Structure formats: structure tokens, C-alpha cells
Amino acid sequence: MSPSSLANARIDGRRFWSTIERSAAIGTWRHGLNRLTLSDADKAIRDQFVEWCGGAGLAVRIDEVGNIFGRRAGRDDHLAPVLLGSHLDTQANGGRFDGIVGVLGALELVRTLNDLGHVTRRPIEIVNWTNEEGARFSPPMVASGCFAGVYERDWVYGRTADDGATLGGELVRIGYRGEVPVGGVVPDSYLELHIEQGPILDAERLQVGVVTHGYTSHGMLVEFRGETAHTGPWPMQSRRSALVAGARLVAAVDDIGWDFAHVGGKASAPRLQAWPNRAGILSEWAQVVCDVRQDDPVIAGIMAERVQRAVGEAAARAGCTCEILDRWNWGGRIFDEAMVELVRDTAASLGYSHRDVASQAGHDAYFLARICPTAMIFTPCRGGITHNDGEDATLDELIPGVNVLLHAAVARADR
Amino acid sequence: MSPSSLANARIDGRRFWSTIERSAAIGTWRHGLNRLTLSDADKAIRDQFVEWCGGAGLAVRIDEVGNIFGRRAGRDDHLAPVLLGSHLDTQANGGRFDGIVGVLGALELVRTLNDLGHVTRRPIEIVNWTNEEGARFSPPMVASGCFAGVYERDWVYGRTADDGATLGGELVRIGYRGEVPVGGVVPDSYLELHIEQGPILDAERLQVGVVTHGYTSHGMLVEFRGETAHTGPWPMQSRRSALVAGARLVAAVDDIGWDFAHVGGKASAPRLQAWPNRAGILSEWAQVVCDVRQDDPVIAGIMAERVQRAVGEAAARAGCTCEILDRWNWGGRIFDEAMVELVRDTAASLGYSHRDVASQAGHDAYFLARICPTAMIFTPCRGGITHNDGEDATLDELIPGVNVLLHAAVARADR
Numbered sequence: 051m052s053p054s055s056l057a058n059a060r061i062d063g064r065r066f067w068s069t070i071e072r073s074a075a076i077g078t079w080r081h082g083l084n085r086l087t088l089s090d091a092d093k094a095i096r097d098q099f100v101e102w103c104g105g106a107g108l109a110v111r112i113d114e115v116g117n118i119f120g121r122r123a124g125r126d127d128h129l130a131p132v133l134l135g136s137h138l139d140t141q142a143n144g145g146r147f148d149g150i151v152g153v154l155g156a157l158e159l160v161r162t163l164n165d166l167g168h169v170t171r172r173p174i175e176i177v178n179w180t181n182e183e184g185a186r187f188s189p190p191m192v193a194s195g196c197f198a199g200v201y202e203r204d205w206v207y208g209r210t211a212d213d214g215a216t217l218g219g220e221l222v223r224i225g226y227r228g229e230v231p232v233g234g235v236v237p238d239s240y241l242e243l244h245i246e247q248g249p250i251l252d253a254e255r256l257q258v259g260v261v262t263h264g265y266t267s268h269g270m271l272v273e274f275r276g277e278t279a280h281t282g283p284w285p286m287q288s289r290r291s292a293l294v295a296g297a298r299l300v301a302a303v304d305d306i307g308w309d310f311a312h313v314g315g316k317a318s319a320p321r322l323q324a325w326p327n328r329a330g331i332l333s334e335w336a337q338v339v340c341d342v343r344q345d346d347p348v349i350a351g352i353m354a355e356r357v358q359r360a361v362g363e364a365a366a367r368a369g370c371t372c373e374i375l376d377r378w379n380w381g382g383r384i385f386d387e388a389m390v391e392l393v394r395d396t397a398a399s400l401g402y403s404h405r406d407v408a409s410q411a412g413h414d415a416y417f418l419a420r421i422c423p424t425a426m427i428f429t430p431c432r433g434g435i436t437h438n439d440g441e442d443a444t445l446d447e448l449i450p451g452v453n454v455l456l457h458a459a460v461a462r463a464d465r
Numbered sequence: 466m467s468p469s470s471l472a473n474a475r476i477d478g479r480r481f482w483s484t485i486e487r488s489a490a491i492g493t494w495r496h497g498l499n500r501l502t503l504s505d506a507d508k509a510i511r512d513q514f515v516e517w518c519g520g521a522g523l524a525v526r527i528d529e530v531g532n533i534f535g536r537r538a539g540r541d542d543h544l545a546p547v548l549l550g551s552h553l554d555t556q557a558n559g560g561r562f563d564g565i566v567g568v569l570g571a572l573e574l575v576r577t578l579n580d581l582g583h584v585t586r587r588p589i590e591i592v593n594w595t596n597e598e599g600a601r602f603s604p605p606m607v608a609s610g611c612f613a614g615v616y617e618r619d620w621v622y623g624r625t626a627d628d629g630a631t632l633g634g635e636l637v638r639i640g641y642r643g644e645v646p647v648g649g650v651v652p653d654s655y656l657e658l659h660i661e662q663g664p665i666l667d668a669e670r671l672q673v674g675v676v677t678h679g680y681t682s683h684g685m686l687v688e689f690r691g692e693t694a695h696t697g698p699w700p701m702q703s704r705r706s707a708l709v710a711g712a713r714l715v716a717a718v719d720d721i722g723w724d725f726a727h728v729g730g731k732a733s734a735p736r737l738q739a740w741p742n743r744a745g746i747l748s749e750w751a752q753v754v755c756d757v758r759q760d761d762p763v764i765a766g767i768m769a770e771r772v773q774r775a776v777g778e779a780a781a782r783a784g785c786t787c788e789i790l791d792r793w794n795w796g797g798r799i800f801d802e803a804m805v806e807l808v809r810d811t812a813a814s815l816g817y818s819h820r821d822v823a824s825q826a827g828h829d830a831y832f833l834a835r836i837c838p839t840a841m842i843f844t845p846c847r848g849g850i851t852h853n854d855g856e857d858a859t860l861d862e863l864i865p866g867v868n869v870l871l872h873a874a875v876a877r878a879d880r
Binding site for chain 1 (some may be wrong): 556557558598599600601603604605661662663664680682692693694695696697698699700701702704706708709711712713715716719722723726729730731732733734735736737738739740741742743744745746747748749754756758783825826827849850851852853854
């Protein structure tokens with residue numbers, strides 16, 4: 051194959067779209083998907099993905115936390131692979147593109163290289179990470195975090211869903227607890243294609259987002275403890291309702307978000323659980339998941355400090371005790387400069403309109419950036435709507451990003 | 466039997482206590498009980514109760530909503546019965562006495578009359594009402610409400626638990642959907658013995674509470690609707706989180722309770738559900754159960770008005786729509802003056818220290834008061850603690866109330 055035919059290579063849009071549509075038929079929910087990690091629907095898309103990998107000549111392996119890798123051999127096959135991927139699980143009211151374009155775009159890339167008969171110097175591997183969303187098992191990105199050495203395998207297995215199922219148990223149930231040890235191999239580099247999940251590219255009618263960094267996010271899992279009592283006779287002065295403490299925190303976090311809205315800050319407390327949470331009885335236990343996000347790490351830190359103070363205030367106001375059970379943070383200038391430049395240059399050389407953007411959402415790439423040079427490519431999505439079945443993008447909006455993935459990955463793999 | 470031996474009749478405390486203790490072994494949870502209505506534990510205590518009724522010579526019948534009646538024939542058996550009872554179901558973190566002393570006290574009364582060989586003129590019936598607590602199926606007191614003609618049988622069957630089970634389905638599952646039509650028979654009168662669920666009798670070391678009326682309570686079930694979105698990129702200005710709306714209402718209701726605490730008002734929002742209620746996604750749906758209680762119906766009305774305004778404010782603040790799906794109210798001066806006087810006179814004639822008290826909790830008696838002369842008798846409970854496994858009372862504290870029940874019921878039944 052001539053260098054010029056490789057330079058002119060473009061993905062097959064029709065094939066890519068039919069793959070996206072086949073995925074969208076698995077776990078369909080309203081106009082989008084409800085394909086929670088390790089559910090029956092997740093098993094079905096995994097089976098389909100493994101079949102697609104086989105059809106594309108990839109050697110499939112599954113690691114102990116269910117990450118699925120498809121390997122395309124390189125000319126110097128002992129070299130570290132260029133890794134490309136994202137996730138096939140979705141939120142409870144998710145769309146057809148979030149995560150999915152990153153995995154199926156990488157699959158389309160492999161198919162395109164197969165058509166061209168081009169074998170890269172380094173192997174290329176594509177990956178579907180387990181439980182990116184964290185909607186069923188907390189925290190999110192737990193399996194890419196395990197791959198990057200941040201989480202222990204057995205701790206990951208112990209993550210528990212609301213119905214009592216464990217991540218480890220569900221991996222066994224759907225047949226995706228693989229034999230391959232997690233991590234250990236350091237990729238040459240990692241590239242993740244994703245819909246923007248923000249309004250900028252759509253509003254500015256740009257084809258490609260070059261992700262320079264991630265918003266800084268601080269999150270925490272907070273527990274309140276009080277005591278049960280009757281909602282009737284029990285005096286207000288004696289009440290220790292953990293639900294009231296949790297609700298006060300949810301409201302306070304929202305207030306903090308509003309206080310920083312003019313500088314693009316966000317604060318969310320999307321999950322509040324309580325027990326017994328029943329009519330007639332005050333709750334003795336509550337948990338709240340909350341986080342703040344802002345582009346500037348200093349401002350994000352100020353917001354996190356405000357949230358932490360709000361935890362104590364909510365507890366005191368409701369007569370409860372509180373404990374911050376878990377904390378996490380991500381984002382910042384974690385991506386590799388050369389990789390980001392490669393993405394920018396590739397978009398330019400392919401003639402696509404593009405701009406630098408920050409990622410406001412969490413991504414598996416954040417963990418991969420800890421162990422190898424990493425970058426991300428964004429494609430537009432309508433109105434920035436995501437984590438909603440109204441999430442939408444056209445094929446024409448997706449193709450440029452997949453072509454950038456193709457050429458950036460090949461450039462890296464042929465180094 | 467001579468009139469004087471009847472006048473001197475007292476219940477058998479040891480037998481009564483052993484019955485209470487046997488009940489406390491069914492559905493044991495921490496130091497108390499978790500015997501949600503129509504659960505396996507509720508079936509077990511129902512089976513035990515039916516066996517006890519049979520042992521006491523009562524004719525048992527079960528109506529279509531699972532209310533269990535045990536009938537002791539009267540000399541003029543065609544006359545309307547004097548009805549005595551309460552409930553054997555408990556809250557999720559309930560005690561061994563709430564409701565239970567009313568049913569098992571009535572059983573002990575029958576056993577005492579059997580010992581004496583005294584047959585009353587009117588029949589006496591004892592009853593265990595289904596789902597008084599409303600902890601598993603909303604609303605509370607649904608089966609006594611059905612008996613009183615307030616709720617339709619089929620509507621009662623359709624009440625649904627968090628796990629999707631219906632009240633009607635669970636009645637069938639545990640074998641307690643009886644053949645007897647609900648209600649239709651108007652009792653001569655209804656007497657309900659209950660622990661105070663308040664601190665007054667315990668604090669003042671009094672043996673019997675003569676319940677004159679109930680606090681006025683206004684409750685509502687509120688629904689908020691918004692839309693799902695990503696907790697990261699989605700701007701604060703665009704958010705429509707139903708969980709935030711619900712949490713703001715829970716906090717506002719608590720504030721209203723505090724505003725009226727100095728006059729003994731209570732406001733509670735003990736239950737907040739949301740969907741998806743997961744990390745990473747804003748919730749599109751939430752429901753809140755809330756109520757206010759105050760002795761003075763006018764003040765209770767002011768509190769209810771405040772809550773209603775808070776519903777709209779919470780929705781507006783979170784960009785959601787709201788709807789009040791259901792409203793209820795109870796309490797007030799609903800009890801029969803002659804019956805209240807009978808309880809007071811009986812306590813006095815037995816030499817028990819007593820005082821008039823208001824009920825702050827809801828009771829099946831509130832519905833019975835709509836169809837027949839009704840009164841309630843309270844016994845002390847430690848610190849007023851209830852809907853908590855720390856609920857406690859000694860046998861000595863319970864005996865006076867059961868003896869008042871005995872003599873008031875016999876006086877009524879021999880009329």
C-alpha cells in the first residue's frame with residue numbers, strides 16, 4: 051500500500067453507522083439506552099462486541115474485571131500497543147453515543163485498516179472498559195482505574211449495587227470475569243474518542259474538539275446517622291432525621307453550584323438514599339453522593355471546601371452525626387502535550403474545523419493518563435444533551451472525529 | 466357470677482405479658498420488631514393471632530382486605546358488637562408495643578371474661594387491622610378506612626410497595642384475603658387501647674391517658690418532574706433536577722416544623738424517592754410524603770398552607786413542575802363524648818391516676834369514629850419513644866390500661 055493511499059484513508063461511514071444502530075438496539079429505552087453495567091443488556095452488547103472483534107480479525111482477551119481488549123498485531127508485535135477505546139455501558143436514561151462512539155469508532159478504525167491492508171508497526175488494541183458510568187456500582191471508571199493501578203481488583207469486586215449484587219458476582223453471572231490479570235501492561239499511548247457532552251462544538255458548528263484537559267472535580271460520599279422516631283408526636287427539638295440532613299446537603303450543594311454558575315462552576319448531589327425512608331417514621335441513615343466541577347483547580351478547591359462545610363452544617367441542623375466515607379478527584383492538565391498536539395495537527399491536516407476544549411465529564415482517559423501518554427478527541431452532540439435519552443448526533447457530525455482517531459492512532463502506531 | 470366478682474375482675478398480667486413476648490419473637494429486629502404489613506413475619510403473627518382467638522373460643526372471620534375479627538357471642542347476639550382492637554403490623558424499625566397492646570389487650574380481655582364465665586349482652590369482637598402503619602403500602606390505616614367506607618376495596622388492593630408488590634397480591638400470597646365483605650356492619654362502638662407514643666404519661670407518672678381528640682394533621686404526596694442530564698457539563702441554569710426540588714421541600718418542611726415548634730407543631734417529610742437517583746445523572750422524577758400536625762386545627766391549617774407554598778417554591782427553584790397527587794387529613798374532636806367519659810370514669814373507678822391527652826399519631830380509631838361511637842385509651846411508654854426499636858414499656862405500666870379497656874368494654878357490652 052502506498053503512503054498516499056493511507057493518507058487519503060477515511061472510515062466507512064455507512065458501516066460505522068450500522069454498527070452504532072445495532073448497538074442502539076441492545077438495551078433500548080425510550081429514545082436512547084438503559085444499559086447499566088453488567089446487566090443482561092450489557093452482556094448482550096459485550097457478546098456482540100466480541101463477535102465484531104473476531105470478525106475484524108482481532109485477538110480478544112478479557113481481564114479479571116471484565117475489560118474486553120481486541121488486539122490487532124503490529125509489524126513489531128513485541129512493542130507496547132496503542133490503546134483506543136471507551137465504554138459500552140450507559141446511564142439509566144442514557145443515549146446511544148456516550149462512550150459507544152469511542153469503542154465502535156476504534157472498531158471502525160480497525161476495519162478500515164483491514165480494508166487498506168495496512169499493518170502498523172506497533173500493535174493496536176481496542177478496549178471496552180467495565181462500569182465507566184458508575185450508575186450501578188460506585189465509583190465510576192472503576193475498571194480503568196484498576197487497570198491503571200488505582201483500585202485493587204478485590205475492592206472492585208466488592209462494589210455493591212442497590213439490589214445487593216456485587217460487581218464481582220455480576221461479572222461471573224454474565225460470564226465476563228476473564229482470566230487475564232488486570233493492568234501490568236503499559237500501553238504506548240491511549241486515545242479516547244467521545245461525544246463532547248457539552249454545547250460548545252454544536253453551538254460553534256465545529257467538527258472536532260481537541261481536549262486539552264479536564265475540569266477539576268472533587269467528589270465525596272457522605273453518610274449521616276440519626277435515629278428513627280414517629281413523625282407525629284416526636285418534638286422537633288428531639289428529632290435526628292438523617293433524611294433531613296441529607297436533603298439539607300443536597301439543597302446546599304445546589305446553592306453552591308448557583309454561587310459559581312457565573313464562572314461555569316457546577317455542583318451536584320445526584321444521589322440521596324435514606325433508611326427507612328418510609329411514611330410515618332424519621333430516617334436514621336442517609337448517604338449523599340456529591341461533587342463540584344470547575345475549570346480552575348483553585349476555584350474547584352474553594353467549592354469543595356464549601357461543600358465540606360455544608361456537610362457539617364446539614365448534620366448539625368438535623369441533630370445527626372456525619373462522616374465523609376470516600377473522596378475522589380480528577381481532571382486537571384493530565385493529558386500528554388505531544389498527544390494533544392497530534393490530535394490538533396491531525397484535525398488540521400484532514401481539513402476539519404476544530405478548537406481546543408476542556409472536558410467537564412469524567413472519562414476512563416483520566417486514569418490512563420496516569421500510566422501512558424493520553425489524549426481525547428471530542429465530536430459534537432446536539433445541544434450538549436447527554437445522560438438523557440434525548441442525546442443525539444448525526445453521522446456527519448461523528449465521521450470527522452473517527453477519522454481523526456484513525457490518523458492519529460496510525461501516526462502513533464507507525465512511530 | 467356475681468356482679469361484685471365482675472366489678473373486681475382484673476386481667477391476668479402474667480398471661481398478657483407472655484402473649485406480648487410471644488408476639489415480640491415474631492419479626493424480631495434489634496431490640497424491637499420489623500414486621501411490615503403482609504410480610505412473612507406479619508403472616509406468622511396473624512397465624513398466631515388466629516390460633517389464640519380459637520383457643521379463646523372466638524369465631525374468627527377474615528374480610529377481603531385481611532382484617533381479622535374474633536367474635537365472642539353475646540346474650541343478645543343479634544345486637545351490634547362492641548369492637549376492640551388495633552394492629553399487629555409494625556414500622557421498619559418498630560417496637561413491641563405500638564398497636565400490639567391494643568390487639569393483645571383485647572385478647573386478654575376475652576380470656577379474662579372466659580375465666581369469669583361472664584357473657585356480655587352484646588357480642589364483643591376483637592380486631593387486627595391490616596396495614597395501620599402505612600410503612601410498606603401508602604396510605605396508613607387503609608384497611609380500617611376501607612371498613613369505614615372511606616376507601617374502595619379495589620383501590621386498597623392496588624396500593625403498591627417499593628418492590629412492586631401490591632397489597633392485594635400480598636394478601637393472596639400470605640393467605641389472608643378473606644371472603645367476608647369489608648365493612649357493612651356498623652359496630653355498637655369501638656375502643657382502641659394504644660401506647661401513648663408521646664412523653665406526657667411517662668413524665669407525669671400517670672397510669673392512664675383518656676384520649677379526648679387527635680391533633681389535626683394535614684398530609685400530602687407531592688410529585689416533581691424535571692429531566693435527566695449529566696452532573697458534569699450541564700449548566701446550573703439549565704438544570705431541572707427533581708431530586709433537588711424534593712430535597713428543597715424536605716428541608717422547607719423541616720423549617721416549618723421548627724417555626725411552630727414553640728407551640729408543639731410538627732412538620733415532617735419522612736420519605737423522598739427519586740429516579741434515577743444515581744451518581745453522574747440528575748433525576749427527572751421525585752416524590753415526597755409530608756405532613757404537619759398541631760393541636761389547634763386553625764394553626765394546623767396555617768402550617769399546611771405554608772407547606773403547600775413550599776411545594777411550589779421548591780419546584781420553581783429547581784426548574785421542575787410539581788403536582789400534589791394526594792392529600793389527607795385527620796384528627797380533631799372526632800371521638801364520642803359519652804365514650805370518652807366512660808373511659809375517664811372507668812379509670813377513676815378503678816383507682817388509676819389518669820389525665821386527658823390528645824393523640825398526636827394517626828390511629829385506626831380515627832376512621833372508626835366516622836361510623837360508630839369511638840374512644841381511645843393510652844398507656845405510658847418510656848420517654849415517648851416509638852417508631853424506634855428502643856420503644857419500651859413495663860407490664861406494670863400496661864396493666865391499668867388493659868383493665869380500663871376490660872371494664873369500659875364490658876360496661877358498653879352489657880348496655
